[in-house]
Amino acid sequence: MRIVFMGTPEFAVASLNALIEAGCEIVGVVTAPDKPAGRGQVVSESAVKQYAVANGLRVLQPEKLKNEEFLNDLYALQADLQVVVAFRMLPEAVWNMPPKGTINLHASLLPQYRGAAPINWVLINGEKESGVTTFFLKHDIDTGNILFTEKITLTGHETAGELHDRLMDKGAGLLVKTVKAVESGRYTENPQEHLTEGIEIKHAPKIFKEDCKIDWNQPAEKVYNFIRGLSPYPTAYTTLNDKMLKVFKAEYEIAETESEPGEFFSDNRTFLKVSATDGFVILTDIQMEGKKRMGVAEFLRGVRL
Structure with a gap:
């Protein structure tokens, strides 16, 4: 099964590495463009790009995801499945392109904590458990049909950085399990609408200074x-x-x-x-x-x- 991987930060690198070690065929990697960073404004590459280049993977870095040249390059990769980990919102022209769809790994137990900062908000709200979820992408952010989840118990003392590392490793394993299930066709989709009835949904919006x-x-x-x-x-x-x-x-x-x-x-x-x-x-x-x-x-x- 031909897979295109999309991600940017260190959190996504663990998943990409796990897929490669599991023998998955990664035909391309999509990540953020290089950009100046730090006081010296030195041009830096994303963690995913650095890993991809070191492992000889083809890298695409579109400024705009609706750019016709990028869409043509992406289509030319002939992916059966796309995998998204800590990237950005995709237009339908991208997530609906491969025949087996596009799956996303999210660092919360969906439908709770949809949004950009689930790790932070779970701790800010003093939750007792967290976890990771894989699901199929659709129009609205983090609302697609759930494939698999895995829970972890929180201690009440961990920082966001420590929880990030736990979920990064846990998510990488769950993603491999999900990809293998999609490849074999042995999976069940669970619509999130069935899980939201009668409960308060907590969100995880981006956090600013x-x-x-x-x-x-x-x-x-x-x-x-x-x-x-x-x-x-x-x-x-x-x-x-x-x-x-x-x-x-x-x-x-x-x-x-x-x-x-x-x-x-x-x-x-x-x-x-x-x-x-x-x-x-x-x-x-x-x-x-x-x-x-x-x-x-x-x-x-x-x-x-």
């Missing part, structure tokens, strides 16, 4: 979940001495307090904590604007509060 500011007028546990759900990227932040203070890791304690939410407390040696509505959030891994990321003890050696 302005969404990352900590609101201390909330319970300590909710602030804690917000911090770990945005760590290490795009990173929760607050302000201290009129400067941005990024928070990568924290703990929390429930305690009676008469302090105002957002007040800082420290012994100037070992701890730095901030009051919430029902206790304190204890900061442990932070980065002050213009400084490097560091533990709180190291930070306090250079700052007097």
